Amino acid sequence: MLDESTLNEIQEINLTYLLLAQKIIKSDLPSALVMLNINQDVADMISSLKVGEMMEMSKLNQLICQFRAVSDIHISAILRKDRDQGFNSIHAALVFSSPEASKSLDRVNI
């Protein structure tokens, strides 16, 4: 069983995620879709949420956002490198923006 404070953290992340997503969507929709990896319908839904509704959606013992569906092998390929030239983050950005990585995620939009 999770303790109270960890449960609170989950709810905080849920609410923070929704507020942040709304902010990104409102500033620039096309870029937001790529940054959040969600389709236009989900973006419309999130941006239409009122604060009260966001609170309700946040009060869960589960996270509403989930880890990008990239296999463990691919993640270790990104992080494995001994040479560190800021390339690991570029590599991650590249893999996460590739068609394959986003395809698997289309099924599991929040």
Added chain:
Amino acid sequence: MKDGPKQSLLDEQANIQIAIDLIELGARLPVVESETCVSRPRLLRLYKEVHGRSPSKGLLPFSTDWFVTWKPSIHSSLFYNLYVKIGKYSPELTKTDTLIKAYRLYHQQIKLSHEPPVLTITRAWIMIRFFESNLLEMKPCSTCSGHFITHAHSPHDEVRCGLCHPPSRAGNKVIKNGEQMTE
């Protein structure tokens, strides 16, 4: 695209905004000229107002080889993946808007990674044309699954990307000289 008398003030305004965006991102004038209906004299003025100097002259870079060399291929692949993804999620955008948004996202990420931006927006624009005329294509890396740029019509279905399999001396030059690559 013509600068005819029918062009509304709103269209003209939108065109000038696109021209300003492109110039601010560092685009060479021939790129701006082909993406907007703004006349060349006005573009020259805009360029001088934005950068405080005259635009550089001469041919645009025209080789496909640059894009498949080690470091440029990494930057170009990241940009092109973003470009394709924006186009997929927001098909209603014009190609120019997609270019601008993808380049901004690319630039943002490169800055976060503390890397100099190797790919200029002019090169990005040329690269899109190379893809459209099937001179370049994207293929998944067999190790990390990231999509990487290659010459079109290469016989392999998968590539070994420059990040998973860097050439042995890759990256040394930049550290020694402390200089970034130029166009």
